[in-house]
Amino acid sequence: MANNALLDNLPQSTAIVCPQHGNVSYPQLQKLSEQFAFQLEELQVQPNDRVIICGSRSAHYIAAILGVLSVGASYVPVFEKSPASRAQVIAENSGAKVAIVDTKGQSLFQGLQFIDLDAPGNDGIERAIRMNSGLCYLLYTSGSTGAPKGVAVPRTAVEHYAHWAANHFDLTVDSNVLCTAPFYFDMSVFDVFATLLARATLVIANDKHLMFPKLLVQLIQEQKISHWKGVSSLLHYIVKMGALDGQELLSLKYVLFGGEKINNNHLAAWMELVPHARYYNAYGPTETTGVSSCYHVQSPPAASDNLPIGLARQGTEILVLNEQREPCSTNENGEIFIGGAGLSDGYWNDETKTANAFLEINGKRFYKSGDIGHYREDGNLAFVERKDNQIKVQGYRIELGEVAAGVLTQTQVSEAAAIAVENPSGEQEIAVAYTVKQHEKLDEKELRKYLMQSLPKYMQPKHVLLLDALPLTDRGKTDTALLRKRLFEKS
Numbered sequence: 001m002a003n004n005a006l007l008d009n010l011p012q013s014t015a016i017v018c019p020q021h022g023n024v025s026y027p028q029l030q031k032l033s034e035q036f037a038f039q040l041e042e043l044q045v046q047p048n049d050r051v052i053i054c055g056s057r058s059a060h061y062i063a064a065i066l067g068v069l070s071v072g073a074s075y076v077p078v079f080e081k082s083p084a085s086r087a088q089v090i091a092e093n094s095g096a097k098v099a100i101v102d103t104k105g106q107s108l109f110q111g112l113q114f115i116d117l118d119a120p121g122n123d124g125i126e127r128a129i130r131m132n133s134g135l136c137y138l139l140y141t142s143g144s145t146g147a148p149k150g151v152a153v154p155r156t157a158v159e160h161y162a163h164w165a166a167n168h169f170d171l172t173v174d175s176n177v178l179c180t181a182p183f184y185f186d187m188s189v190f191d192v193f194a195t196l197l198a199r200a201t202l203v204i205a206n207d208k209h210l211m212f213p214k215l216l217v218q219l220i221q222e223q224k225i226s227h228w229k230g231v232s233s234l235l236h237y238i239v240k241m242g243a244l245d246g247q248e249l250l251s252l253k254y255v256l257f258g259g260e261k262i263n264n265n266h267l268a269a270w271m272e273l274v275p276h277a278r279y280y281n282a283y284g285p286t287e288t289t290g291v292s293s294c295y296h297v298q299s300p301p302a303a304s305d306n307l308p309i310g311l312a313r314q315g316t317e318i319l320v321l322n323e324q325r326e327p328c329s330t331n332e333n334g335e336i337f338i339g340g341a342g343l344s345d346g347y348w349n350d351e352t353k354t355a356n357a358f359l360e361i362n363g364k365r366f367y368k369s370g371d372i373g374h375y376r377e378d379g380n381l382a383f384v385e386r387k388d389n390q391i392k393v394q395g396y397r398i399e400l401g402e403v404a405a406g407v408l409t410q411t412q413v414s415e416a417a418a419i420a421v422e423n424p425s426g427e428q429e430i431a432v433a434y435t436v437k438q439h440e441k442l443d444e445k446e447l448r449k450y451l452m453q454s455l456p457k458y459m460q461p462k463h464v465l466l467l468d469a470l471p472l473t474d475r476g477k478t479d480t481a482l483l484r485k486r487l488f489e490k491s
Helices: 028-042 059-069 084-094 104-109 155-168 188-197 208-210 213-222 234-241 263-271 350-358 400-408 446-454 480-491
Strands: 014-018 022-025 050-052 072-080 098-101 114-115 137-140 149-152 177-178 201-204 225-230 254-258 278-283 293-297 314-322 335-342 358-361 364-375 381-386 390-393 396-399 413-422 428-437 463-466
Touching: 014 028, 014 059, 014 234, 014 335, 028 059, 028 114, 050 059, 050 084, 059 072, 059 098, 072 084, 084 104, 084 137, 084 149, 084 364, 084 446, 098 104, 137 155, 149 155, 155 188, 177 188, 177 413, 188 201, 208 213, 213 234, 225 234, 234 254, 234 263, 314 364, 350 358, 350 364, 396 400, 400 413, 400 428, 400 446, 413 480, 428 480, 446 463, 463 480
Parallel strands: 014 201, 050 072, 050 098, 072 137, 098 114, 177 201, 177 225, 225 254, 254 278, 428 463
Antiparallel strands: 014 022, 137 149, 278 293, 314 335, 335 364, 358 364, 364 381, 390 396, 413 428
């Protein structure tokens, strides 16, 4: 296999297993990607253009990604259940002129040319997919000002990460990798690129598997899954629903979890019920591509343990700096800065945000993560908390400011605040408090209905509270402690 090619020297083995298309071999996947590429060229897609892909996880989706990359363009994955307003903002910001979508997805985008995700056509020209230059994808994350921001990730960063991951976690042609992450979520970069580079098999879980944990565990068993990089909350859900009881899962070798803090009790349950697997706590912002550091958890943790996020991966440098941008001593908390081969190019069409988040330190470029942590005496990095109003819910990075901004677009709302609260399992949930304009009426049910049309499902508040006025501190800021108290009083 050439060092920078995804589809050179292909085996005849299965590349993808998915509910929609069954078993798809590597040659079949290459043919599908060529068909998408042919259609893109017919629509005059040029190198460095951006192409939206919108639909459910499938072999065709991955073929579309490969087709986009093979013509020199970059892909922009969009949640197929996004509110139309959000999808349109992404289309306009990215400058995409073409979208590869299923029939339902066409209604999300106006003024674009469409390629059918389900029917890529019959024509194609054999080509390799090179990863050595240009932009790979634009991934839109929650923005603090109320609009999503596009993280521009180069192909070199994806290639470096995928090769490291395949080597570090022993991915081979005999490996079966479980895919549970949506393709608009950066956790999927491991699933797609590391798996293809290793010529392993990717087994795609559908929505039913994610909704019913016993079906997901059954899929792991039936497909002899060897590797899984999953969001922590999904591991929690499997334990809470008792889906592991009586299951040996002997094929499972590596379980990587991340996206949010793991519940130690649930991880301990996994390690006791599936003791032969190796467990890794993985850490890495979208801006640094995949995994920036990871920690091999070798024994079940106690409930009170703060699991470290480990050591920087090969080609990555992680600093912990104080307010004066000086290195913190061991066990001293500071902000985490990440540099190296995984760095993104910054935020698409936003030089100001890019300049604020990507800084030069000692002649090297680093991402200012906003995460607070410290190096332990054993050399491992520990995450402590966020510096700002960003939270993780089910692995999705969410700016509470964007949630509040979404509430304020409702014309009857006068003030709004979004805060994070913890449920009994220690997982973060979104709570919203709001007031209405004089003589207006907007109950909580009506607001929830409105938000379903303006915010993605994963950003919907779990708790909504109508108040006469938002509580304020003596400095005039929202009193989040008092808000939490009122929420608990209500519940």
